[in-house]
Amino acid sequence: MESVTDRELLQRAQNHEMLALAEIYDRWSPALYRYAMRLLGEADLAEECVAETFNRFLVALKQGSGPRDYLQAYLYRIAHNWITDHYRRNTPLTVPLDPGLQADAEAEPPRQVMQEIEHQQVRAALSYLTPDQRQVIMLKYVEQWDNEAIARTLGKPVGAIKALQHRALESLRQILLSGSAGSSDET
Amino acid sequence: MKRKEMQADKILIDRLDLLRTVPGRDPQAAASGRENFLKQAEALGTSRSTHPEYRLAGLPRTSLFALTKKGGRPALNALVAIFLALVLVFGGTALTVYAAQDSLPSEALYPVKTLSEDALLSLTPSSQARLNLTLDFIDRRLAEISGLQSAGRPIPQKVVDRLQGELDQVLTLTAGMDNPAMAQSLDEISQRTHGQLRAMAILVNGNPGGPALVGIQALLKEQAQAVDLGKADPQWFRQKVHQLIPGGNGQQGNRSNKPLGNQNPTKTPETPGDQGHGHGHGSPEPTPGPGKGHGHGG
Numbered sequence: 001m002e003s004v005t006d007r008e009l010l011q012r013a014q015n016h017e018m019l020a021l022a023e024i025y026d027r028w029s030p031a032l033y034r035y036a037m038r039l040l041g042e043a044d045l046a047e048e049c050v051a052e053t054f055n056r057f058l059v060a061l062k063q064g065s066g067p068r069d070y071l072q073a074y075l076y077r078i079a080h081n082w083i084t085d086h087y088r089r090n091t092p093l094t095v096p097l098d099p100g101l102q103a104d105a106e107a108e109p110p111r112q113v114m115q116e117i118e119h120q121q122v123r124a125a126l127s128y129l130t131p132d133q134r135q136v137i138m139l140k141y142v143e144q145w146d147n148e149a150i151a152r153t154l155g156k157p158v159g160a161i162k163a164l165q166h167r168a169l170e171s172l173r174q175i176l177l178s179g180s181a182g183s184s185d186e187t
Numbered sequence: 188m189k190r191k192e193m194q195a196d197k198i199l200i201d202r203l204d205l206l207r208t209v210p211g212r213d214p215q216a217a218a219s220g221r222e223n224f225l226k227q228a229e230a231l232g233t234s235r236s237t238h239p240e241y242r243l244a245g246l247p248r249t250s251l252f253a254l255t256k257k258g259g260r261p262a263l264n265a266l267v268a269i270f271l272a273l274v275l276v277f278g279g280t281a282l283t284v285y286a287a288q289d290s291l292p293s294e295a296l297y298p299v300k301t302l303s304e305d306a307l308l309s310l311t312p313s314s315q316a317r318l319n320l321t322l323d324f325i326d327r328r329l330a331e332i333s334g335l336q337s338a339g340r341p342i343p344q345k346v347v348d349r350l351q352g353e354l355d356q357v358l359t360l361t362a363g364m365d366n367p368a369m370a371q372s373l374d375e376i377s378q379r380t381h382g383q384l385r386a387m388a389i390l391v392n393g394n395p396g397g398p399a400l401v402g403i404q405a406l407l408k409e410q411a412q413a414v415d416l417g418k419a420d421p422q423w424f425r426q427k428v429h430q431l432i433p434g435g436n437g438q439q440g441n442r443s444n445k446p447l448g449n450q451n452p453t454k455t456p457e458t459p460g461d462q463g464h465g466h467g468h469g470s471p472e473p474t475p476g477p478g479k480g481h482g483h484g485g
Contacts, residue, residue: 016228017227018225018228021224021225021228022213022221022225023195024219025224025225028222029217029224030212030217031219033212034209034212034215037209037212038206038207038209043210043212043216045214047216048392048393050220050253051220051223051224051392051393052391052393054224054227055227055389055390055393056226056337058224058227058228059231059333059334059337060337062231062330062333062334063289063330063334091473101302115205118202118205119205119206121202122202122203122205122206123206137203138206141200141203141204142203142204142206142207150344169196169199172199173192173195173196173199176199176202177195177198
């Protein structure tokens with residue numbers, strides 16, 4: 001999974017080569033930004049998450065406690081921890097689950113607004129999962145990683161990842177579809 | 188039931204798929220994030236790259252890594268070696284001292300680290316070497332603060348006090364130099380301090396509301412202001428340092444309660460560029476840090 005060049009890059013970063021550090025930033029910050037954006041929904045927060053992730057990476061390098069390999073897994077873990085802390089610091093998002101709650105059925109909201117509401121619903125539902133469940137769901141179904149890469153990121157065996165996926169989907173089903181799944185099935 | 192669950196999962200996965208679409212990243216924010224990261228990397232560690240892009244003329248060549256890692260500053264390494272040799276000669280445990288170099292303030296070996304620093308300083312005869320050493324120790328303090336912060340541990344007052352003592356010592360040592368040496372040192376200190384301020388800004392941004400961090404940032408801002416004032420008026424700088432920081436001569440100073448960076452030179456600068464260097468004596472207003480905003484965006 002991890003290419004040799006990633007490992008070399010990490011070794012050079014451990015020797016504090018600026019070029020290697022710049023390459024690491026260029027390689028991973030766009031994906032980390034998208035990951036943070038998907039979970040946080042705000043550009044400023046996503047930028048903050050990316051900045052803090054790389055800040056912690058630098059501090060870890062300086063202290064000699066940085067990753068020895070699998071840099072991608074390491075960076076995603078830091079970003080995810082930051083997002084989890086952010087969730088903890090802030091009031092949980094609310095889930096406007098019932099689409100029938102629209103004030104005026106005739107006034108069709110713009111497509112973008114609807115899309116944003118849907119995004120918020122999914123994010124809010126994810127915020128109710130445990131941090132591990134949330135990360136598994138994100139990495140598996142949104143980032144589309146394979147189970148081995150997810151296992152490395154969470155530091156758990158693949159079997160445990162599969163079990164987490166199962167439980168996370170079950171929880172999500174209850175949170176997101178408890179009101180509307182039935183009607184979706186029946187129509 | 189199983190089939191129904193599978194259908195539900197399909198709906199769920201489709202809904203999760205919605206999250207895949209995210210608005211594009213603002214290129215300016217992305218560029219600024221990259222720049223901050225590189226500045227922080229530069230401020231926190233010595234780059235060994237030979238690429239000209241990273242020979243940042245205007246940026247400090249601080250050496251946190253050099254202090255703790257192999258291949259660091261040769262002069263400092265030599266001093267550490269001498270110190271270790273002396274410790275060995277006198278029957279101490281060099282390994283303990285070596286191991287202590289990476290310790291954080293809340294750890295058992297930290298007093299060994301600070302003692303070894305004090306010993307190194309007292310073994311260093313030239314002012315210039317002491318100044319360089321003290322600048323490196325300031326980097327160390329900031330690295331410790333950053334380490335404590337990322338570990339979620341509180342910042343002990345003794346670390347802040349030691350940092351303040353070291354900042355004062357830098358000013359005292361500089362004030363004791365002749366004019367050409369002082370000008371050169373002030374340039375070096377200015378570069379290092381601005382790099383440290385950038386690193387602190389990132390730390391503060393990541394931990395808004397942390398009073399200790401804000402206090403440390405204020406100390407560094409003060410230092411930067413004092414140095415800038417010194418560059419503008421060396422004579423005034425010398426006088427003020429001797430007035431405000433008692434116990435100079437290389438001993439760690441004990442700054443009086445009036446910050447040097449907030450003092451105006453007795454000879455008020457008249458050029459527009461000099462305006463805004465601090466406030467007059469006794470001004471009750473907080474220091475806005477004229478011209479030195481670090482834009483804690485985000």
